Amino acid sequence: MNFLTWGTDPWGQEVLIRISWDLLYVASALGILFVGAHAVWLAFFVKEEAQPIDEAALAGVPEKVARHSLASRVFHWVMAASMLALLLTGFLPVIGIQFPWVTIHWVAGVVLTLSVVYHTIHATFWLGLSAMLVGPKDISDATSRFKRSVGQDAPAPRKHGKYPLENRLYHHVITLTGGLVIVTGILMMFRIDTPLWARDPYIFTDPTWGMIYVVHGLSAVSLVTLVIAHVYFGIRPEKRWITWSMILGWIDRRHYVEHHDPEQWAARSEGSSGQR
Amino acid sequence: MAVIRDMMSAFELFQPANVEDAAALLREHGEQAWVMAGGLDSFDWFKDRVKRPSVVVDLGGIDALKGIESTADGLEIGAMTPLTDIVRHPDIRERYGLLQQAAELVASPQIRNQGTIGGNNSQDTRCWYYRDGWTCYRAGGNICYADTPTSMNREHAIFGADRCVAVNPSDTAPALIALDAQMVVQTAGGERVMDAADYFIGPSIDITRMTVLEPGDLLAAVRIPSTWAGATFYFEKVRDRQVWDFPLVNVATALRVSGSTIEDARVVVNGVAPYPMRLTAVEGALRGGSRDEATAERAGELAVRGARALRHNGYKIPLMRNLVKRSIRAEA
Numbered sequence: 055m056n057f058l059t060w061g062t063d064p065w066g067q068e069v070l071i072r073i074s075w076d077l078l079y080v081a082s083a084l085g086i087l088f089v090g091a092h093a094v095w096l097a098f099f100v101k102e103e104a105q106p107i108d109e110a111a112l113a114g115v116p117e118k119v120a121r122h123s124l125a126s127r128v129f130h131w132v133m134a135a136s137m138l139a140l141l142l143t144g145f146l147p148v149i150g151i152q153f154p155w156v157t158i159h160w161v162a163g164v165v166l167t168l169s170v171v172y173h174t175i176h177a178t179f180w181l182g183l184s185a186m187l188v189g190p191k192d193i194s195d196a197t198s199r200f201k202r203s204v205g206q207d208a209p210a211p212r213k214h215g216k217y218p219l220e221n222r223l224y225h226h227v228i229t230l231t232g233g234l235v236i237v238t239g240i241l242m243m244f245r246i247d248t249p250l251w252a253r254d255p256y257i258f259t260d261p262t263w264g265m266i267y268v269v270h271g272l273s274a275v276s277l278v279t280l281v282i283a284h285v286y287f288g289i290r291p292e293k294r295w296i297t298w299s300m301i302l303g304w305i306d307r308r309h310y311v312e313h314h315d316p317e318q319w320a321a322r323s324e325g326s327s328g329q330r
Numbered sequence: 331m332a333v334i335r336d337m338m339s340a341f342e343l344f345q346p347a348n349v350e351d352a353a354a355l356l357r358e359h360g361e362q363a364w365v366m367a368g369g370l371d372s373f374d375w376f377k378d379r380v381k382r383p384s385v386v387v388d389l390g391g392i393d394a395l396k397g398i399e400s401t402a403d404g405l406e407i408g409a410m411t412p413l414t415d416i417v418r419h420p421d422i423r424e425r426y427g428l429l430q431q432a433a434e435l436v437a438s439p440q441i442r443n444q445g446t447i448g449g450n451n452s453q454d455t456r457c458w459y460y461r462d463g464w465t466c467y468r469a470g471g472n473i474c475y476a477d478t479p480t481s482m483n484r485e486h487a488i489f490g491a492d493r494c495v496a497v498n499p500s501d502t503a504p505a506l507i508a509l510d511a512q513m514v515v516q517t518a519g520g521e522r523v524m525d526a527a528d529y530f531i532g533p534s535i536d537i538t539r540m541t542v543l544e545p546g547d548l549l550a551a552v553r554i555p556s557t558w559a560g561a562t563f564y565f566e567k568v569r570d571r572q573v574w575d576f577p578l579v580n581v582a583t584a585l586r587v588s589g590s591t592i593e594d595a596r597v598v599v600n601g602v603a604p605y606p607m608r609l610t611a612v613e614g615a616l617r618g619g620s621r622d623e624a625t626a627e628r629a630g631e632l633a634v635r636g637a638r639a640l641r642h643n644g645y646k647i648p649l650m651r652n653l654v655k656r657s658i659r660a661e662a
Binding site: 059061062063064069071072147150152153154155156157245246255256260263267 | 459463464465469470471472473474475478492493531534535536544
């Protein structure tokens with residue numbers, strides 16, 4: 055198996071071209087392996103720990119707790135659609151399904167870029183970034199949660215804030231890989247004809263272009279693994295209430311009380327003016 | 331870089347005697363196998379050591395792929411039929427003169443003796459950057475060396491470029507498309523029959539191939555229906571060297587004319603795009619029009635609409651315009 059693909063330039067020098075497509079198969083296999091391993095882990099090794107629900111607390115919580123604003127949901131699904139379009143148009147030709155993919159690919163890339171720019175502004179100035187931060191307490195909570203899930207003694211962890219730790223970590227990994235794929239993708243658009251700017255493949259040298267293609271490829275195949283994992287969690291029965299919240303915008307009060315800490319995330323009624 | 335000439339890399343040579351054995355060999359060796367027809371394109375690649383297949387399947391010994399047969403609705407030409415046989419075939423000369431004219435202008439008599447109709451239609455592009463072995467888009471890389479401010483791109487595309495600007499070099503391909511021919515392809519899944527126009531693909535679909543043929547596939551025959559038999563034909567090829575050369579631009583036109591009215595038309599141009607380009611807009615404009623200077627002029631203008639020249643191939647635009655114009659106004 056190769057990790058990188060090399061070619062020869064007109065001066066007879068070896069130049070880096072891109073990653074080896076073997077890595078696409080490795081990334082897909084890793085994603086599938088993770089899904090399988092996690093499913094087996096949950097089915098056979100994790101000990102169920104019933105979450106106590108304070109019935110009295112239920113009364114003080116709105117029936118529908120707002121979780122994602124319409125703007126956030128629209129961003130999420132636009133990003134998901136563009137990401138899926140990018141992965142399909144980028145990788146189907148690699149596995150032998152040929153079609154005119156370049157235009158669809160760069161247009162989807164532009165949609166993804168614009169949606170991420172929008173999300174960055176929206177999250178920074180309207181939603182606030184604090185809900186996404188990871189602190190030492192999150193790590194000790196996660197450690198306790200893991201120990202208790204396998205039957206070991208550990209202090210009871212806090213309930214989650216608005217976003218569970220794994221969601222926040224996933225978001226940060228996606229931010230990194232997505233950011234890399236977007237930046238390199240924008241640069242790669244200088245290699246093709248688009249209405250956005252004049253084609254100029256000479257803004258970088260061949261070795262630099264090679265590195266750009268490698269970073270783009272590595273990020274893209276990483277996204278294959280990440281998307282497989284994300285879709286898997288999105289459709290798991292015990293996680294579907296979170297997926298539904300990304301469609302409907304709210305979670306019910308029972309899930310809120312069961313999983314979330316009001317200290318970290320105060321419940322607001324769906325449709326209230328404070329919804330974010 | 332292609333620096334060593336006339337010294338081919340070693341390969342395992344198979345010379346099957348029938349189509350079934352050839353297909354089995356291609357299936358067995360997949361991407362490692364190189365299908366060789368007349369060898370004129372193949373040996374260039376091998377001797378330049380740019381393509382180094384480990385297995386070569388020579389179709390020269392398969393008699394079933396040779397010959398021209400009359401069918402209920404036209405002709406069936408085996409893919410391994412030499413171009414000379416096509417040029418000399420009485421039925422082709424009499425009823426499908428467009429193909430005879432095109433085949434007669436392929437290269438030289440010696441090459442037409444060895445070259446086949448299948449090979450002429452399945453040959454790779456002549457872009458010299460690609461053929462010199464540089465890792466361009468078509469060779470699996472991520473750059474087109476022919477599309478730079480200093481490139482020598484006089485022979486390259488004015489239409490249909492998508493990252494790669496190479497053109498299809500076949501002379502018989504536009505004639506076959508104009509005659510509504512069909513290509514018979516043997517695949518692992520059985521026989522596929524497709525319009526000749528669909529046999530050729532551009533870089534937007536697959537930047538590494540000129541035709542739909544995938545590893546394991548085999549062009550078996552070309553079927554020409556009688557649709558255009560005896561029509562008014564025009565084929566013209568412009569090349570740098572009149573003795574023998576690939577086309578800079580060629581045009582194949584078939585017209586059904588009644589009196590001075592054009593009832594139907596096929597106009598196909600090659601050498602201007604990565605695939606033979608059927609000019610359907612021109613055909614539509616011709617249909618029902620008079621065969622006169624004004625119609626020819628309009629057809630020429632319409633033909634080059636949307637053309638985009640590279641640094642050194644702007645001459646192809648007036649050349650193509652004039653060839654299309656001449657093909658409409660000329661007397662057969």
